Amino acid sequence: MNPLIKILKGSLLGCLFLILSSSNSFGKPKKLPDNYKVISTTRDSALLDTISKGRTKVVCFWATWCSPCVKELNTFNALKDKWAKEYNTDIIAISIDHDYSLPLTKSFVTNRGWTFPVYYDFQGLLSAKLKIDNIPYRLLIDKHCRVVEEKIGFRNDVEELELKLDLLK
Numbered sequence: 001m002n003p004l005i006k007i008l009k010g011s012l013l014g015c016l017f018l019i020l021s022s023s024n025s026f027g028k029p030k031k032l033p034d035n036y037k038v039i040s041t042t043r044d045s046a047l048l049d050t051i052s053k054g055r056t057k058v059v060c061f062w063a064t065w066c067s068p069c070v071k072e073l074n075t076f077n078a079l080k081d082k083w084a085k086e087y088n089t090d091i092i093a094i095s096i097d098h099d100y101s102l103p104l105t106k107s108f109v110t111n112r113g114w115t116f117p118v119y120y121d122f123q124g125l126l127s128a129k130l131k132i133d134n135i136p137y138r139l140l141i142d143k144h145c146r147v148v149e150e151k152i153g154f155r156n157d158v159e160e161l162e163l164k165l166d167l168l169k
Contacts, residue, residue, distance in 0.1 A: 054143050056089040056168045058161070061127060061137040063097050064108045068154035069136040075158065077114045087165035088143070091116040096127050096135060142168050 058076065062069030076083075076091045083089040093116060097105050102120060109118050121127050127137075140149035140161070149164065151157075 053145075056087060056143055056165060057092055057139075057141040058083075058089060058165075059092045059094060059139040059141060061094050061096055061121070061132055061135050061139075063095060063135055064101070064105055065097075066135050070112070072136050072138070072154040073114060074112065075156065077112070077116060079158065080116050083162075083165060087162070087169045089165050089169075093118045094126070095120050096124065096132070099123060140164060140168075 060069070060073060060076065062073060064070075073093055080091050083091065093109075093114070095105050095118060097120070099120065099122060105118070105120070130137075130139075134152050136152075136154050138149075138151040139147050140151075142148050148168065
């Protein structure tokens, strides 16, 4: 692709992203729900709005049986260190698998070598609050805990996502 066209495409995409993500349909930024607990693979609990506080987050809702989810998280695991360094961004995975499958999910994550934090949506409360019906479901959250993008389904859109991460750093 012509370098000038690539720059123009990136600039237009960035402007459109900032305009569309700055508010929801009512003109107010969408925030993560407060005080929703997620459980880590070590069975510690954390409040979602305090994880990676002050950093941009890519939050992926997934399940062990969802192959597009696994592809997305494999892709993001390979980019984790780069994104942390270049964009001040953390990847966080939240499993919607049943609560009783914690040991299975923990070994699933270990066997894939994923090094980002993995949590569980305890009793499905968070996914219900966010009205998540389909996975993979991805949230892009800025350093102020505002949701700036929601995506359903896996698209290999790393280049587009990195442009957005660059704008948010």
